[in-house]
Amino acid sequence: MDDGPRGATGYVDGFLIPVLPDRKEAYFAMARKASPMFQEHGATRIVEAWGDDVPAGQVTDFYRAVHAEDRENIVFSWVEWPDKTARDAGMKRITADERMKTPPAEMPFDGKRMIFGGFTPILDQ
Template identity: 60%
Template sequence: MPYIDGFVIAVPTANKEEFLAHARQFDPMFLEFGATRVVEGWGDDVPHGKVTDFFRAVAAKDDETVVFSWVEWPDKATRDAGVKKMMEDPRMDPNATPMPFDGKRMIFGGFDLSLELTG
């Protein structure tokens, strides 16, 4: 059954091109290690809620944009093996290529695909 990793990140708006360059460098690794699709969504119509919202979830500042991303895998076993390989890969060294956002405020999780509708 397909498996999805989801991510929400607060990225300094001024760093959009740096973020995209970082994604172009690292996202292909997901595909290299078994993912079938990687999507990066730059916040465009993200409302502020009254109780909670994407901004609060990642403690986004006024000069940051919320990014919503996901990685699709054929199944959880492929995902687990792929993530393990990525974490062991020297290209992932944060000292060599630092993230253009505060990784401590990123939220992420893995999800079983329980319903999919296509048109």
Template identity: 55%
Template structure:
């Protein structure tokens, strides 16, 4: 069964195109390491909560949009090996400055427990 790396990021709204371009440049690096799919989803209907929400989790500012993204891998071993070697890849090193505050990015690895399709 597949394995997923998930990410939650606050991106300056003005940097939407720069973020999309940055993400597109990263895809070949992930793909070479076995990634099956990458999704970058720009927040459109993200409610503000009273106790917790995506904005609080990322400490998003008024001029930022929350981005939820994930990478699908064939298995955890492939994902772990990819991330262990990725920073040595010249393509990754030459991607330039990230168009968001990486200190507020959160990520994790997830094993599916329910996977249904139409």
């Protein structure tokens, strides 16, 4: 999923998420539902990417980073914002949004193993 225009990005939230292959569609259904809400609250672009060439490393890798269990794949995701101020205000509104109060009947991933962080771009071409 790649939802939103490409362009200059002032701030990025990045995510690594372990997801079982049989939960892939449930995960992307959840992402498709959340994407418009993020855009309503100021995000300019949301990308959800299913790993298809994610090698196992000798010391560390994406799987180890999220403590992936047997058969889990990696989702690499990011949300682009105009700037950090817009992101901070948008995330505050998102967490208060009533639509966030009702999670899916069954979460398609283990949120305790999701890795996330905010980043200021140093190169955006």
